Amino acid sequence: xxxxxxxxxxxxxxxxxxxxxxxxxxxxxxxxxxxxxxxxxxxxxxxxxxxxxxxxxxxxxxxxxxxxxxxxxxxxxxxxxxxxxxxxxxxxxxxxxxxxxxxxxxxxxxxxxxxxxxxxxxxxxxxxxxxxxxxxxxxxxxxxxxxxxxxxxxxxxxxxxxxxxxxxxxxxxxxxxxxxxxxxxxxxxxxxxxxxxxxxxxxxxxxxxxxxxxxxxxxxxxxxxxxxxxxxxxxxxxxxxxxxxxxxxxxxxxxxxxxxxxxxxxxxxxxxxxxxxxxxxxxxxxxxxxxxxxxxxxxxxxxxxxxxxxxxxxxxxxxxxxxxxxxxxxxxxxxxxxxxxxxxxxxxxxxxxxxxxxxxxxxxxxxxxxxxxxxxxxxxxxxxxxxxxxxxxxxxxxxxxxxxxxxxxxxxxxxxxxxxxxxxxxxxxxxxxxxxxxxxxxxxxxxxxxxxxxxxxxxxxxxxxxxxxxxxxxxxxxxxxxxxxxxxxxxxxxxxxxxxxxxxxxxxxxxxxxxxxxxxxxxxxxxxxxxxxxxxxxxxxxxxxxxxxxxxxxxxxxxxxxxxxxxxxxxxxxxxxxxxxxxxxxxxxxxxxxxxxxxxxxxxxxxxxxxxxxxxxxxxxxxxxxxxxxxxxxxxxxxxxxxxxxxxxxxxxxxxxxxxxxxxxxxxxxxxxxxxxxxxxxxxxxxxxxxxxxxxxxxxxxxxxxxxxxxxxxxxxxxxxxxxxxxxxxxxxxxxxxxxxxxxxxxxxxxxxxxxxxxxxxxxxxxxxxxxxxxxxxxxxxxxxxxxxxxxxxxxxxxxxxxxxxxxxxxxxxxxxxxxxxxx
Numbered sequence: 001x002x003x004x005x006x007x008x009x010x011x012x013x014x015x016x017x018x019x020x021x022x023x024x025x026x027x028x029x030x031x032x033x034x035x036x037x038x039x040x041x042x043x044x045x046x047x048x049x050x051x052x053x054x055x056x057x058x059x060x061x062x063x064x065x066x067x068x069x070x071x072x073x074x075x076x077x078x079x080x081x082x083x084x085x086x087x088x089x090x091x092x093x094x095x096x097x098x099x100x101x102x103x104x105x106x107x108x109x110x111x112x113x114x115x116x117x118x119x120x121x122x123x124x125x126x127x128x129x130x131x132x133x134x135x136x137x138x139x140x141x142x143x144x145x146x147x148x149x150x151x152x153x154x155x156x157x158x159x160x161x162x163x164x165x166x167x168x169x170x171x172x173x174x175x176x177x178x179x180x181x182x183x184x185x186x187x188x189x190x191x192x193x194x195x196x197x198x199x200x201x202x203x204x205x206x207x208x209x210x211x212x213x214x215x216x217x218x219x220x221x222x223x224x225x226x227x228x229x230x231x232x233x234x235x236x237x238x239x240x241x242x243x244x245x246x247x248x249x250x251x252x253x254x255x256x257x258x259x260x261x262x263x264x265x266x267x268x269x270x271x272x273x274x275x276x277x278x279x280x281x282x283x284x285x286x287x288x289x290x291x292x293x294x295x296x297x298x299x300x301x302x303x304x305x306x307x308x309x310x311x312x313x314x315x316x317x318x319x320x321x322x323x324x325x326x327x328x329x330x331x332x333x334x335x336x337x338x339x340x341x342x343x344x345x346x347x348x349x350x351x352x353x354x355x356x357x358x359x360x361x362x363x364x365x366x367x368x369x370x371x372x373x374x375x376x377x378x379x380x381x382x383x384x385x386x387x388x389x390x391x392x393x394x395x396x397x398x399x400x401x402x403x404x405x406x407x408x409x410x411x412x413x414x415x416x417x418x419x420x421x422x423x424x425x426x427x428x429x430x431x432x433x434x435x436x437x438x439x440x441x442x443x444x445x446x447x448x449x450x451x452x453x454x455x456x457x458x459x460x461x462x463x464x465x466x467x468x469x470x471x472x473x474x475x476x477x478x479x480x481x482x483x484x485x486x487x488x489x490x491x492x493x494x495x496x497x498x499x500x501x502x503x504x505x506x507x508x509x510x511x512x513x514x515x516x517x518x519x520x521x522x523x524x525x526x527x528x529x530x531x532x533x534x535x536x537x538x539x540x541x542x543x544x545x546x547x548x549x550x551x552x553x554x555x556x557x558x559x560x561x562x563x564x565x566x567x568x569x570x571x572x573x574x575x576x577x578x579x580x581x582x583x584x585x586x587x588x589x590x591x592x593x594x595x596x597x598x599x600x601x602x603x604x605x606x607x608x609x610x611x612x613x614x615x616x617x618x619x620x621x622x623x624x625x626x627x628x629x630x631x632x633x634x635x636x637x638x639x640x641x642x643x644x645x646x647x648x649x650x651x652x653x654x655x656x657x658x659x660x661x662x663x664x665x666x667x668x669x670x671x672x673x674x675x676x677x678x679x680x681x682x683x684x685x686x687x688x689x690x691x692x693x694x695x696x697x698x699x700x701x702x703x704x705x706x707x708x709x710x711x712x713x714x715x716x717x718x719x720x721x722x723x724x725x726x727x728x729x730x731x732x733x734x735x736x737x738x739x740x741x742x743x744x745x746x747x748x749x750x751x752x753x754x755x756x757x758x759x760x761x762x763x764x765x766x767x768x769x770x771x772x773x774x775x776x777x778x779x780x781x782x783x784x785x786x787x788x789x790x791x792x793x794x795x796x797x798x799x800x801x802x803x804x805x806x807x808x809x810x811x812x813x814x815x816x817x818x819x820x821x822x823x824x
């Protein structure tokens with residue numbers, strides 16, 4: 001590695017320097033509590049850990065150190081451009097770095113040979129950081145660092161959602177940097193007439209409990225001074241993990257042990273993005289003995305730089321520290337268009353968010369998906385208020401660069417509905433649709449520093465082409481014998497990069513097909529995304545949260561009427577669920593149009609989407625299921641003979657099965673999703689005044705239908721023959737025949753649509769929308785359910801999250817036709 005570092009030192013001697021931190025936190029020597037150990041005792045953390053690991057990519061991109069410096073590392077301030085070498089000279093003169101030994105004064109020995117604990121071994125990094133900052137300030141006295149380095153593996157940074165983080169080290173933002181970041185928002189709020197404009201400070205960014213703790217005396221009589229409380233997670237960035245040994249020097253290390261620090265780093269970086277909506281991306285680094293490795297995690301990709309020797313390569317470490325210390329908040333991953341406002345009485349944080357130069361203040365969180373996976377859309381939805389006190393709904397997410405914004409999809413749907421209306425009925429058609437769609441009030445592509453649209457590639461990576469990165473394993477490869485790593489299993493049609501062999505069974509002599517994975521596709525996660533926000537006029541109640549059964553029936557009837565016009569205009573929604581259909585002021589509303597598309601439009605992402613609880617049966621299986629299968633004419637069967645002779649000369653009964661067309665979501669799948677919303681409603685709720693006839697029977701049916709799995713084989717048979725016997729309270733029982741007729745109409749429509757398979761005609765039965773709901777509006781049903789108030793059952797097929805959490809399990813977003821199960 002020394003040969004490489006000499007070259008990199010020369011390459012970077014003329015590059016501009018980075019920032020340092022102010023005061024390092026000293027840590028008493030004591031055994032370190034490893035974060036991963038808590039997963040074994042805390043089931044909630046264990047679940048989060050398992051979810052994180054399962055969502056991480058197997059391969060990531062590795063880029064050169066110079067590419068990381070040029071495209072990822074925060075740029076140096078103008079006053080330090082081309083001054084890295086000068087700063088290094090100052091450090092050499094004051095003895096911080098020894099040119100004769102090529103060592104930092106604070107590291108007279110390599111970490112691997114030191115007997116102290118890792119936290120103590122790497123504690124001098126903070127002193128080096130401070131020395132680098134001081135040297136830069138000797139060149140320019142006006143330089144003030146925005147971040148300080150803290151090395152403390154014992155401090156746990158807390159966050160309200162429970163995503164506690166315990167990195168070995170991190171950078172802490174200063175009060176001055178926080179105040180500067182919020183200035184633009186303060187100006188807009190004063191202009192709009194907000195009465196209480198917050199002034200960010202250290203205390204304002206603490207939670208209620210943290211503030212109380214900080215106000216308590218630091219010592220009691222006769223006690224040693226207390227260590228200062230760790231900063232909340234909202235004030236730290238760029239987590240770090242340290243290890244005295246390196247993988248190459250510890251050949252006996254197993255794969256779990258060697259990957260521990262990477263898993264911890266991923267946990268801490270992911271926790272930052274999930275816990276704090278003010279973050280756009282996060283940086284980080286790991287050290288193994290002398291090897292220093294830089295990382296970046298965005299909503300579109302995960303990259304790391306090739307390692308450099310931080311002890312010998314002085315200029316590289318100085319450049320990194322200068323960049324971090326004097327970076328702007330934007331270049332360290334903060335979003336200046338969303339700033340902390342206050343903490344509610346329940347200790348939850350609220351924010352001021354700018355959308356198209358207008359400020360909205362959050363009231364409560366309605367939906368929060370970012371902890372599903374650090375890579376993805378990371379959609380958050382809040383109930384908000386504007387300066388006049390009007391209640392609105394704000395959605396914030398990261399969209400794929402070639403997908404339309406939701407307000408444009410809304411505009412296109414409205415235009416196409418109007419154009420498709422029969423002459424003379426334009427007004428009636430629009431009245432059937434417009435009042436039943438959420439109304440966009442404001443929207444924007446979020447801009448960084450008010451200039452460029454925020455983008456995971458063009459802005460965060462400064463245009464770096466990820467295709468140039470080298471694909472590498474995220475976790476360290478196992479040291480096991482390669483022959484033992486061959487995977488033998490029954491072959492599957494979608495297994496690519498595999499060759500098939502046969503292995504003779506010793507028991508039967510039967511040739512069993514086996515799969516041997518020879519090579520895996522090394523694909524780097526690379527989804528270019530842009531940051532988008534939209535504000536809706538209506539703050540409505542989801543069908544899931546609505547407690548009046550009659551209101552739910554009325555809302556879904558409105559939804560089907562609106563869907564009829566939308567479907568006739570050539571659009572499909574593709575994401576109908578109990579969380580994006582609403583009841584609002586005596587009418588039903590449809591929301592979340594981000595996955596809606598024109599049926600004939602194949603230029604967009606051809607993905608199957610939805611929440612598995614409510615996805616149509618064909619969408620779950622990703623194939624058509626209602627087309628007719630007819631036998632070919634065959635010669636008459638001969639008289640009965642022994643099986644052996646029968647098989648020798650009698651042709652098999654062939655079945656006509658045309659080549660399967662690619663599966664595409666159509667209008668009937670939207671209608672079926674509405675049916676599953678109804679079924680979910682009557683099974684997941686009780687009448688507050690009475691209970692179901694047999695709770696165990698209902699529970700069994702709930703578990704069977706709503707397990708959240710994509711390979712659920714129970715839903716299609718249930719759609720063909722729904723049976724609610726003994727499952728429903730007496731007040732719900734009148735709905736069972738209507739639900740069965742809805743399913744019968746739907747099955748008939750599917751059969752008609754697929755009659756000429758592989759040609760699919762979704763609207764072969766033109767009145768299917770109204771037919772499905774007409775049986776719910778008999779006088780007897782409406783009378784029996786008008787006073788029914790719903791309560792969630794105590795035992796559920798899947799725990800139902802409370803307000804502000806993700807609902808209904810995973811959201812699916814994967815290419816249609818793919819067999820791989822991937823959750824958002």
